[in-house]
Amino acid sequence: MNVLILNGSPRKKGSTSAALSKKLKRRLIGCSVEICQIISAPEQEMLEKLKTADAVVFVQPLYVDGMPSHVIDFLKKAEAFCKENGCKPKVYAVSNNGFIEGKQNAVHLEQFRCWCERAGAEWAGGIGVGGGEMLRVISWIYPCLILVNFIASLFYLMKGAELNLQLFSQTLQNIGVYAFFCWHFWLTFGALSHNIRKNRKAKKNRFTRVFVPAFLFIIFADIFMVISSLLKGRFVFALLGKCKK
Numbered sequence: 001m002n003v004l005i006l007n008g009s010p011r012k013k014g015s016t017s018a019a020l021s022k023k024l025k026r027r028l029i030g031c032s033v034e035i036c037q038i039i040s041a042p043e044q045e046m047l048e049k050l051k052t053a054d055a056v057v058f059v060q061p062l063y064v065d066g067m068p069s070h071v072i073d074f075l076k077k078a079e080a081f082c083k084e085n086g087c088k089p090k091v092y093a094v095s096n097n098g099f100i101e102g103k104q105n106a107v108h109l110e111q112f113r114c115w116c117e118r119a120g121a122e123w124a125g126g127i128g129v130g131g132g133e134m135l136r137v138i139s140w141i142y143p144c145l146i147l148v149n150f151i152a153s154l155f156y157l158m159k160g161a162e163l164n165l166q167l168f169s170q171t172l173q174n175i176g177v178y179a180f181f182c183w184h185f186w187l188t189f190g191a192l193s194h195n196i197r198k199n200r201k202a203k204k205n206r207f208t209r210v211f212v213p214a215f216l217f218i219i220f221a222d223i224f225m226v227i228s229s230l231l232k233g234r235f236v237f238a239l240l241g242k243c244k245k
């Protein structure tokens with residue numbers, strides 16, 4: 001089965017949609033999967049791939065409660081192309097957003113369903129993922145922490161420490177915290193991957209999120225925004241600077 005994953009994030013590096021696309025590809029065992037980023041892949045080549053795709057998965061960020069503008073542009077062309085060439089792939093969508101509620105992506109998923117109706121493609125369901133940025137950060141921080149803890153435990157073991165659960169307590173604790181944050185996302189994402197592998201339609205759209213209470217999420221999100229703004233050089237001085245061009 002041919003699966004085309006279309007990443008709709010305009011970010012060249014470090015996007016949640018890119019990370020989700022890779023995660024999805026890893027889960028689609030037995031399928032031939034290709035990932036294209038809409039903003040950077042040659043447009044005509046991407047459209048041609050629609051002819052041979054059994055399933056197309058749009059993995060996208062939510063922008064102002066809807067589609068990023070370059071995706072709208074692509075969808076218009078894809079609609080005409082599908083009609084001309086009689087392409088009728090099954091279409092799935094994964095929409096991630098910055099706020100914590102996955103349900104905020106409901107309208108975005110609905111936009112894909114409407115597009116399928118116009119293009120003659122078959123809408124097969126989607127998922128809305130809340131706390132996309134947080135999920136991306138957690139999904140690399142925790143595996144790294146777990147690996148470091150595990151290596152440290154092995155190191156102590158080689159130095160003569162007694163082999164017992166206590167030795168691996170830090171590793172187990174971090175596995176537990178990671179699983180707590182992500183369990184609902186893993187299940188929802190797993191269900192979507194399963195449907196794609198089986199070439200099945202989902203009964204309903206599903207919504208998921210990082211499992212953090214909203215009041216805690218706001219604290220994490222604020223810290224994250226401050227650090228990322230500082231690292232990307234957006235100090236107040238930069239904002240007050242002269243125009244470089």
Ligand SMILES: Cc1cc2nc3c(=O)[nH]c(=O)nc-3n(C[C@H](O)[C@H](O)[C@H](O)COP(=O)(O)O)c2cc1C
Pocket residue numbers: 009010011014015016017018060061062063064065066096097098099100104131132133
């Ligand atoms: C222009 C713009 C508009 C956005 N609008 C929303 C929004 O309406 N609701 C929301 O929850 N997040 C919004 N976000 C946040 C993104 O959806 C979020 O950061 C997402 O994880 C980015 O995904 P990506 O890394 O795949 O591009 C917006 C971000 C940008 C840059």
